[in-house]
Structure formats: C-alpha cells, structure tokens
Amino acid sequence: MHMGKVILWGILTLLAIVALYPVFFLISGSFMGKDELGACLGAVISGKQGYADFPLLPSFPTLCHYVEIFLDSPEFFVMFWNSIKITFGVLAGQLVVGTAAAWGFAKYEFPWKKGFFLIYMILMLLPFQVLMLSDYLVLDRLALTDNLWGIILPGIFSTFPVFIMYRFFTEIPDSLLESARLDGAREWQLFLYLALPIGSSGIIASMVLGFLEYWSLIEQPLTFLKEKSLFPLSVFLPDITSVSQSGMAFAASVVTFFPALMVFLGGQDYLEQGIMAGAVKE
Incomplete structure (x- = not known):
C-alpha cells in the first residue's frame, strides 16, 4: 500500500509539472532578452526553419520588458x-x-x-x-x-x-x-x-x-x-x-x-x- 501511494504521488507530481511548465516558461520568457527569445521562438513567431526551444531559465536575465511595459x-x-x-x-x-x-x-x-x-x-x-x-x-x-x-x-x-x-x-x-x-x-x-x-x-x-x-x-x-x-x-x-x-x-x-x-x-x-x-x- 505504501509503495502504491509513492507511485501515485510520483505520477501526480509528474502531471503537475507538465501542467505547470507553460507557466514556468511564461515567467522565464518574460526575463529573456529579445535576441534569446528570437533564437528560442523564431520558428514559431517568424516562420523560421527548425523547432522552438523552451528553456526553463533564461541564459541572460533582464528586466527590460517590464520596464517597457510599465x-x-x-x-x-x-x-x-x-x-x-x-x-x-x-x-x-x-x-x-x-x-x-x-x-x-x-x-x-x-x-x-x-x-x-x-x-x-x-x-x-x-x-x-x-x-x-x-x-x-x-x-x-x-x-x-x-x-x-x-x-x-x-x-x-x-x-x-x-x-x-x-x-x-x-x-x-x-x-x-x-x-x-x-x-x-x-x-x-x-x-x-x-x-x-x-x-x-x-x-x-x-x-x-x-x-x-x-x-x-x-x-x-x-x-x-x-x-x-x-x-x-x-x-x-x-x-x-x-x-x-x-x-x-x-x-x-x-x-x-x-x-x-x-x-x-x-x-x-x-x-x-x-x-x-x-x-x-x-
């Protein structure tokens, strides 16, 4: 029974991570620079060849987008x-x-x-x-x-x-x-x-x-x-x-x-x- 609960919690945790990953990427993307976003999402936004990349953390964090917004x-x-x-x-x-x-x-x-x-x-x-x-x-x-x-x-x-x-x-x-x-x-x-x-x-x-x-x-x-x-x-x-x-x-x-x-x-x-x-x- 104990092992069954561990497996259940493991499956639920994995599903929660998958469900919350877009939110994590949304927050991470807001701290990425324009060049990094272009490299990660160029295939989606501008129709470039290749695949979109969804890193969890930005390589060079910046607040410039929040400055631009506010x-x-x-x-x-x-x-x-x-x-x-x-x-x-x-x-x-x-x-x-x-x-x-x-x-x-x-x-x-x-x-x-x-x-x-x-x-x-x-x-x-x-x-x-x-x-x-x-x-x-x-x-x-x-x-x-x-x-x-x-x-x-x-x-x-x-x-x-x-x-x-x-x-x-x-x-x-x-x-x-x-x-x-x-x-x-x-x-x-x-x-x-x-x-x-x-x-x-x-x-x-x-x-x-x-x-x-x-x-x-x-x-x-x-x-x-x-x-x-x-x-x-x-x-x-x-x-x-x-x-x-x-x-x-x-x-x-x-x-x-x-x-x-x-x-x-x-x-x-x-x-x-x-x-x-x-x-x-x-």
Whole structure:
C-alpha cells in the first residue's frame, strides 16, 4: 500500500509539472532578452526553419520588458484600468442583483417560480456566440455599444452567480427565518443579517469565478467595442504578434496573470465549496 501511494504521488507530481511548465516558461520568457527569445521562438513567431526551444531559465536575465511595459507603454495602463473598471463594475452589480435574485429564488414563493428559474438555467448554459447578435442589437438600441457599460451591464445580470449563491441560500433553515420573523425582524433584515453572513461562502465563490471570467474577456470587447482606448487588458495581449514584441507579450502576460492567480489562491477554499454545492441535486 505504501509503495502504491509513492507511485501515485510520483505520477501526480509528474502531471503537475507538465501542467505547470507553460507557466514556468511564461515567467522565464518574460526575463529573456529579445535576441534569446528570437533564437528560442523564431520558428514559431517568424516562420523560421527548425523547432522552438523552451528553456526553463533564461541564459541572460533582464528586466527590460517590464520596464517597457510599465514605463514605455501608456496604452497598457489604459487597458489595465479598463479591465479594472469592467471587472469590479460587474462584480459590484452582481453582488447587488445576483444576491437578491438568488435569495428570492431560494426562500420566497411566487407564481411561475420554477419556470423563471429554468429560464435562468437555460441562459446560463447558452454560450456567448448564441446570444451575441441579440445582445448587440439591444445594446445598439440603448446606445451602449462602444461603451464600457455595454460590457458591464450584461455581466451584472449574468445568471451563473445566481445559480451558485442559490445553492447556499437554500441551506439556510426555514425555522431560523421564522424565529427571526417572530422576534420582529423585517425581510430586509433577514437578508442583510442572516442570508449574507451565512451564505458568504457562496457569494465569495461566485465573486472569485466572476473575477476570473471578466478579467480575461476577449469576445465581448471585440464585439461591442470599437475604440481601442476602451479595450481591456485581455485584448492587449493578442494584438502583440511580432518577434520584437514577444518579450513585452511575455511580461504583459505575467502582469495580467498575477492578479488572477492571487484571487484564485485567496478564494480556493470557497471555490471548492461552490463546486460541491453546485453538484448537489435537489
């Protein structure tokens, strides 16, 4: 049994190294000079003969690409703040709209409740490409295309955080709510002082997932935005294609990746709880 565990851990460690190697190379590539990157990736980026090389450590480390990003690329900061506005605007809206909707579905009875919730679930399963045309027509009619609000408002009314938080709110005992009502608590007090604290794990899980999704948006900005000054950081990276810009692409990728990594590590436990709650059938 002991030997079996050793073999299992060895296999899992090997798979983890293989899965994490692109991240290691991403960080390593951000410290490589342009000549070294050209020699390693020339076959991929510029179509040279031969094979790409992926060394784990740079031969001549340099910070020039980070200097270029932070000091010589003002458009990087514009797109960075656009990503901040979009991501936190969506999360703030979901915190208000999503929690209220999830609480209503979980603890109140109203006509066509199951039908409305079924529509929510169907909308959650539909990919963006299916709704792209209808979303564009609605936003265009509201004069919200080529505007950050055209990205933020649809995200606020996303159905996925409602689904996550709904599972946690249903776990709150009805007897607890009835006891609070008998003590004179109003409905808004039940929501603020019972639902939000008890369901905080589901709320944080949905916020973490929302951050990871909206921090890396590509399709929506490319569809609804025309002005490059409104593009988020996730659109900045695919625009870098030449060999001379490959080092800046590596550095920008690391800077973009770091906030998502921190949020993921900070909310990992809540994500696990959210996944387990979403897997439970009613």
